[in-house]
Amino acid sequence: MNANAENVIEVTNLVRKFGDRTVLDEISFNVHRGETVVIMGGSGCGKSTLLRHMIGAMKPTSGIVKLFGEEITMMKERELERVRLRFGMLFQSGALLASQTVGENVALPLLQHTDKSVDEIEEIVKQKLQMVGLTGFEDLKPDEISGGMKKRVGLARALALDPELLFSDEPTSGLDPIMTAVVDELTLKLTHGTHMTAVVVSHDMTSAFRIATRMIMLGHGGIVAQGTPDEIRNSPNPEVQQFIHGEADGPVPLNLSQEEHEGHQQVKPRPFIAARDRFHRKTA
């Protein structure tokens, strides 16, 4: 095997347009085995879209995505299925099957892809649910549990086949600080213990710095900054600083409303949005 075998994911010059709007523009990065890469960036900047391309759910306008050294962008559905058995994905919405119970959702990949007996599968389901702190919820339907619980069931399902690669889209949004820590610990345990590779989209800076071995910040369709957590923390880029400290006032364009562009509409100043407030004072 060559040196490339170390790269679990290779994204090269990925471009994605919706109509004439370019959401991802010439994105390139690699993810090595055992890394935990956190992808961050403002809401709507294309993080979920980037994940969708990495799992082969969307085809890029141009560019290449390789998983485990194989290019997936041109693959037929049948070949893609083979690659998909090697990774798990937690969707931003959880994407649980609404007609099945929590237990059945977690059991689904095991029932479909393994020859394990019902008893064995039940045991694994129990264990996976326990890992995400949901022991005893097997028999509830997805609409009987909370949003944060759905996320955790989704995570349990993504981990059902013990994947070597995990994608998770905002695994900790909607979770309380303690549960966030539990999920982070789980990610750490898996990446350290079983050398799982993880790509995590997160807005939650505490959680991101806790788990990341590398961070990538997206913005304006491209990569604004990337590096180790320390490099990001000490980045001179004001946009990065604004993002990780969560300040409203800074270089990141907010696009809060149309009024900025029209300029003539009188709106009530909202003191908690410093950037806009200042704007209105200036134009008044």
Added chain:
Amino acid sequence: MKNYLQLNLSLLYWILIAPFTGQFFKIGPIFRQMVAIGVRATPMVALTAFSVGVTLAMQAAHSLESLGAEMYIPDLVMLTLLREMGPVLIAVIVIGRSGSAVAAELGTMKVSEEIEALEVMAINPVQYLVVPRFLAMMVMLPALTIFGNYIGILGGWAVCRFALDFNTAGYVLRALESADTWDLYSGMIKSVVFAWLIITISCNAGLTVEGGAEGVGQATTTSVVQALLAMLVMNAVLTGIFFFAA
């Protein structure tokens, strides 16, 4: 249209070819769908078929009495039910009740990313979702049609027995004498073809939904309209082939 043909091809693959490569369909989901699509529709089918049987007998009585040919009422009820009314009206009920439900269910799954999640788990949505619904429909629509035919004949009997002066044995004998097996089979062939049309159109409408809850509503309506049109046109074609061209 391209999606619809693709769905049919992949359905054929999963039903005819995949079992020989060791990927059998699971029985559990098929039975669950048979209950959802078929068994739960029986009360509505029964009511419809009974009303149709009664109506047919009354209309037949009205027209045939003036010719002094009341004895042919059972013939008319029987033949109309077996050949036309049975397969068509029961298909209408199943489209309205089960076809729309399938389109709405799959559409909701599509917009809530469940279909995408299945694909990412390397589970083929056609194999996992469409095949059980398809097989259930192919069994249940003909079964409901036979059931409906019985109930319709019962409706005709009710009119003949209580409003006209037929006796039960006379009605049954006359009815059985009038119909031959081809009348039954032609109705069955129709309902098998209708089942295919209904379930593939509904599944296709569901799987191609775009644009949230509104899209699901639209797809459901479209699936009902398309299935009705396809079914009625196909009925004319099949009647032409079975009873006209031959």
